[in-house]
Amino acid sequence: MRKHLLFIILLITNLNMxxxxxxxxxxxxxxxxxxxxxxxxxxxxxxxxxxxxxSLSKGQIxxxxxxxxxxxxxxxxxxxxxxxLKELDEKWAWKYLANSRVPANSTxxxxxxxxxxxxxxxxxxxxxxxxxxxxxxxxxSGYEGYINELKNGFNISTSxxxxxxxxxxxxxxxxxxxxxxxxxxIYFVDPQTNDLFMGSMEDKITFTFIGAGIVRRALFPNRKxxxxxxxxxxxxxYNNDARMAYLPLNIEGSTFGLRAFGEIDYSVxxxxxxxxxxxxxxxxxxxxKVNGVKVSLDQRESTSRIDINIGLxxxxx
Numbered sequence: 001m002r003k004h005l006l007f008i009i010l011l012i013t014n015l016n017m018x019x020x021x022x023x024x025x026x027x028x029x030x031x032x033x034x035x036x037x038x039x040x041x042x043x044x045x046x047x048x049x050x051x052x053x054x055s056l057s058k059g060q061i062x063x064x065x066x067x068x069x070x071x072x073x074x075x076x077x078x079x080x081x082x083x084x085l086k087e088l089d090e091k092w093a094w095k096y097l098a099n100s101r102v103p104a105n106s107t108x109x110x111x112x113x114x115x116x117x118x119x120x121x122x123x124x125x126x127x128x129x130x131x132x133x134x135x136x137x138x139x140x141s142g143y144e145g146y147i148n149e150l151k152n153g154f155n156i157s158t159s160x161x162x163x164x165x166x167x168x169x170x171x172x173x174x175x176x177x178x179x180x181x182x183x184x185x186i187y188f189v190d191p192q193t194n195d196l197f198m199g200s201m202e203d204k205i206t207f208t209f210i211g212a213g214i215v216r217r218a219l220f221p222n223r224k225x226x227x228x229x230x231x232x233x234x235x236x237x238y239n240n241d242a243r244m245a246y247l248p249l250n251i252e253g254s255t256f257g258l259r260a261f262g263e264i265d266y267s268v269x270x271x272x273x274x275x276x277x278x279x280x281x282x283x284x285x286x287x288x289k290v291n292g293v294k295v296s297l298d299q300r301e302s303t304s305r306i307d308i309n310i311g312l313x314x315x316x317x
Contacts, residue, residue, distance in 0.1 A: 020032070157173070216230065251289070
């Protein structure tokens, strides 16, 4: 009963209610009218000064500040400020906390972060350019262009994050990097006859990272942008479908990896954001398998790289 206190009051009122409606997303509908005749057990309907109607789930609402409609101003959906939060503190609408995600200590007079009202779960899909950080050794003199093609590639990444507080969460992450290169008219020596012959070589490389870690998020002052950063640890899988002249080679490896990232998000809709990310993956391998045979490397092979991505995020509870 308590969580419907606000709406019970509305039902016994003869007039529709003029108000600012504050949402969990950190946004506020200003200068709107709540149409009590269209209320249900789960939603209310608001009408803007342009006579456009919007249905809102009661679970979306933090509180409602009742006030008179200003005919000189248009209704607006925008991010609310700290001053507007103080205004809410003085309204009886703060009694309507039982149906919100505002922390229990967010009572009148206490400040809380709008991040506490953000959805707990987040799915991200992104992709972009990658650059491997391994140096080109002297042994590959004359093949710098070939190696550079293998160092430059593309990646796709997806993650699922659960925020256990407004600012901190845990993340499961999957990324996949791929690059390839080929070169014709190369002289090879037949190991059995020592004869020279001409052929080609090719490498098709993939690195897959699967990891888990911690994420932190923070709001920019205008609340339209967020900054996310995180660190995760996991497993790096290496695969190279290569060919040297007539000989096919399957080269595999695996190692421990660390991934750190920083990211800027821009809110497009309440549950949808665009993101731009830069991340660094660190790791190295000391052993590989070539056609199923284990080979120990004289020098560890770097798996480190930088990713620069753009992507899309969906937030939900």
